[in-house]
Structure formats: structure tokens, C-alpha cells
Amino acid sequence: MRRLVLSLAWTAALVTCAAFAQEGALPRGLIALDGGAAPTLKLRDMDGESFDLRDARGHWAFVHFWASWCQPCRREMPTIQRMASRMEATSLKVVLVNTAETDDTVFGFLGIVAPGLTTLMDRDGLVTERWQPRGLPSTFLVDPSGRLRFLALGGREWDSAGHLEFLRKLVTPP
Amino acid sequence: MAAFYEARGFPQAAIEPLKQACFVTALLRNKGPEVLWLELDEWRFHSDNREISRLGRAYWWALWRQLDVPQANRSTFRWTLLPEVRDLRPDESVGGNIVLPRHRGRFTVQARFVTGEKRRGKEMVVTLKDLRCPEDEANP
Numbered sequence: 212m213r214r215l216v217l218s219l220a221w222t223a224a225l226v227t228c229a230a231f232a233q234e235g236a237l238p239r240g241l242i243a244l245d246g247g248a249a250p251t252l253k254l255r256d257m258d259g260e261s262f263d264l265r266d267a268r269g270h271w272a273f274v275h276f277w278a279s280w281c282q283p284c285r286r287e288m289p290t291i292q293r294m295a296s297r298m299e300a301t302s303l304k305v306v307l308v309n310t311a312e313t314d315d316t317v318f319g320f321l322g323i324v325a326p327g328l329t330t331l332m333d334r335d336g337l338v339t340e341r342w343q344p345r346g347l348p349s350t351f352l353v354d355p356s357g358r359l360r361f362l363a364l365g366g367r368e369w370d371s372a373g374h375l376e377f378l379r380k381l382v383t384p385p
Numbered sequence: 386m387a388a389f390y391e392a393r394g395f396p397q398a399a400i401e402p403l404k405q406a407c408f409v410t411a412l413l414r415n416k417g418p419e420v421l422w423l424e425l426d427e428w429r430f431h432s433d434n435r436e437i438s439r440l441g442r443a444y445w446w447a448l449w450r451q452l453d454v455p456q457a458n459r460s461t462f463r464w465t466l467l468p469e470v471r472d473l474r475p476d477e478s479v480g481g482n483i484v485l486p487r488h489r490g491r492f493t494v495q496a497r498f499v500t501g502e503k504r505r506g507k508e509m510v511v512t513l514k515d516l517r518c519p520e521d522e523a524n525p
Contacts, residue, residue, distance in 0.1 A: 240476060278464065280393065311460040313394065336460025345471070346479055347464050364477045 236380075237361070238373045244359045249274070249351070250341045254308065254331040257317060262331055264306065265357065271382050272304040272353040276344045277330075278312055279320035283366030284348045292325040293370035294378070301382045310347060311336035352381065386482070386519075393461055398452045406440060407487045407518035409494070412480040415473040419500045419507075423471040423479060427499075430485060432492040440484040442466065472502070491515045 237243065252264035252274065264272060275291060277284040295305045307330035309317050314332070321328055333339050342351065350363040367374065386408040387400050395403070415421040430437040442463070449459045467481030485492075493514045500506030 240474075242474065278461070280389070280461075280465075310464060311457040316393075335456040336463070337456065339460065339464075346468070346481075364474060365479075 236377065238367075238371075238377050240364045240367055241361050241377070242364065244351075244362055246354075246358045246360060249353045249357050249359050250338075252306070252308070252331075252338060252342070254333055254338060256329050256331050257314065257321075258329070262306070264353070267304045267306070267353075268357055269355050270302045270304050271355060272306055273378070274306045274308065274342075274351045274353055275348060276308045276310055276333075276339050276342065276350075277348045278310045279316055280312075281347045285320075285324060287348055287366035287369070288321075288325045288328070290367070290369045290371075292327045294375065295328065297370060297375055298378060298382075301379065303378060303382045307331060308333050308339065310339040389465075390458075390462070393458070395458045395462075396452070396454060399449065399454045399458065402448060405487050407485040409483040409485065409516070410480070411467050411483060412478065413473065414478040415475055417500065418475055420475075420502045421473040422499045422504060423468065423473055424497075424499075425467065425469050425483065427497040428483075429495045429497075430492055431495070432488060432490055437485050437488065437492060440486060442469065445484070485518075487518055491517055 249264060249272075253262070255261050264274070277288065279285070291305070291307070298305070305328075307328060309330045310333050312332075317330060317332065321330065342349075344351075345362070345364065348366050351359055352361040352363075354360045369375075369378075386406075387403040390403055391400050413421075413423060425439065425441075428439075430439065445462065445466075446459070449462070465482055467483050468479060471479050473479060491514070493512060494516060496511045496513075498509045498511070500509070
């Protein structure tokens with residue numbers, strides 16, 4: 212049964228991706244990926260709670276890599292917080308991954324810039340390496356079957372009307 | 386620039402070689418309609434007609450290994466460097482550091498770019514002259 216559900220979710224994701232590609236409806240700076248399997252992402256968050264991206268199967272996941280020293284990350288993070296708030300009623304899983312910083316740095320940064328968000332801690336940076344983002348910040352959109360479907364090139368305003376519309380369409384079954 | 390890494394908990398043994406280096410921070414944005422290739426091997430640095438060799442990733446990885454620098458610091462350092470190769474899509478930007486041996490005097494950077502997904506488009510050369518390491522400003 213679980214296999215059937217995942218299979219249906221994958222088919223729905225493929226239809227959604229194809230629709231975006233056909234309509235040219237991707238927001239500026241987002242590119243479609245080839246649908247390869249997302250690398251393993253298993254980390255603890257700021258409170259020590261364990262998270263495994265595999266547990267998000269069946270839902271679209273917004274996987275965002277960041278560091279407090281990166282200027283575009285500082286500008287982008289409040290827009291992610293607003294986007295997450297606007298998307299709260301949907302099934303989108305917002306997953307933040309801090310790259311190789313300490314608890315003090317991350318608490319200090321998020322407490323000021325985006326107090327409503329929590330993040331996974333990639334303490335040694337090796338999970339980030341495995342995902343091979345093009346730089347920091349980087350956001351991958353992972354489909355319900357665990358495949359990499361879209362990549363956002365650099366920072367952006369995730370709470371803009373265009374991005375919200377794109378994300379809402381993504382999580383709404385066709 | 387060493388202060389940036391010092392503030393992020395790099396061990397003192399790693400800070401010393403960073404202080405001896407010259408950091409050039411570059412920010413590039415592809416404003417054209419085609420893919421623009423950033424390929425650092427196609428960039429040349431000159432001072433008094435002598436070429437200056439970059440201290441590339443291999444140099445730093447070997448040094449960090451020798452100094453037993455923690456993995457988290459190595460990762461941070463890695464992400465602050467300008468990528469060696471990047472196919473910049475239209476409107477995509479990239480930023481980071483290029484590291485040179487520290488030296489006195491002015492230097493020139495000549496950056497060569499090719500365009501097109503298959504590197505068959507227009508070639509461009511950008512030359513920046515009269516650059517100086519910040520340390521030289523403090524000790525002319």
C-alpha cells in the first residue's frame with residue numbers, strides 16, 4: 212500500500228513538474244532538475260531533535276542551505292519565515308540546514324532575523340557537501356517521492372506573490 | 386580577512402597562514418542571455434610582469450590537513466572561496482574569495498570568460514588594474 216501511495220505521489224509530482232516546464236511558469240532564477248534522488252539528509256535540529264528527510268516522503272520539501280555569514284542568506288531568511296507562515300496550512304515541509312556553524316551563532320542569528328524558524332545543524336558541513344549546492348544560500352525543492360525537482364539559484368524573496376503562487380501550485384495535486 | 390575566520394572559531398594555527406595571504410573578494414552576475422563560464426584557471430594575476438599563482442583549494446586542503454583544522458572550519462572556508470568552475474545561468478550571481486600570496490605593490494587581474502552552454506559562444510576578457518592587498522594599504 213505504501214509503495215502504491217508513493218508511486219501515485221511520484222506520478223503527481225511528474226505531472227506537476229511537466230506542467231511547470233510546459234507553461235514556462237518557473238519564477239525567475241529557478242531551474243528544473245533532472246529528478247535524481249535527493250541525497251541523504253539526516254541531522255539534528257537546534258533542540259537536538261532528529262530529522263530524516265525520508266520521513267517527509269509524500270510531501271514536497273523545501274530544503275534550504277544557509278550560513279549566517281553569507282549576506283544573501285541574511286536578506287533571504289526573513290522572506291523564508293514569511294513564506295513558511297503563509298504556507299503553514301499546506302503540506303510543504305520547510306527544512307533549513309545551517310552549514311558548519313555553532314549553536315551560539317545560529318541562535319543569535321535566527322533569534323534576531325527569523326525567530327519563527329528552526330534549523331537543522333550540519334555541524335561539520337559534510338551533509339551540505341553531499342548535496343553539492345551551487346553556493347550559499349541554495350534551495351532545493353524535493354518532490355514527494357524524494358527526487359530533486361527544482362533548484363533556486365541564489366537568494367530571493369520567497370514571500371513574493373510569484374514564488375508563493377509557484378509553491379502553492381506545487382503542493383496542490385493536479 | 387583573517388579576522389572573519391578568527392571570529393568563526395578557526396584555530397590560531399590556521400589564522401597565521403590566512404594573515405599571510407591576500408584575499409580578493411569577487412562578486413559576479415551574469416547579465417547576458419547565455420550561460421557565462423567562470424573558470425578560475427582562465428584568470429591571470431600579474432605584478433610587475435610576473436605572474437602570481439593563486440593559492441588554490443588543493444593548497445588549503447593540504448594545509449588544513451597538516452594543521453588538523455576541524456572539519457567545520459574547513460567547510461566554512463570552502464564555501465567562502467569563489468568556485469573554480471561555474472556555469473552561471475542568466476541573472477545568476479556568484480561570490481567568494483580568491484587567495485593570492487601576500488605581496489607588496491599593485492597587481493592586475495585578467496579574467497577570461499566564455500559563453501554558451503557548450504562554451505562555443507562569445508569570449509570576453511575583463512582586466513582590472515592597480516589592485517592592492519588591503520594589508521599594503523596599512524603598510525605602504
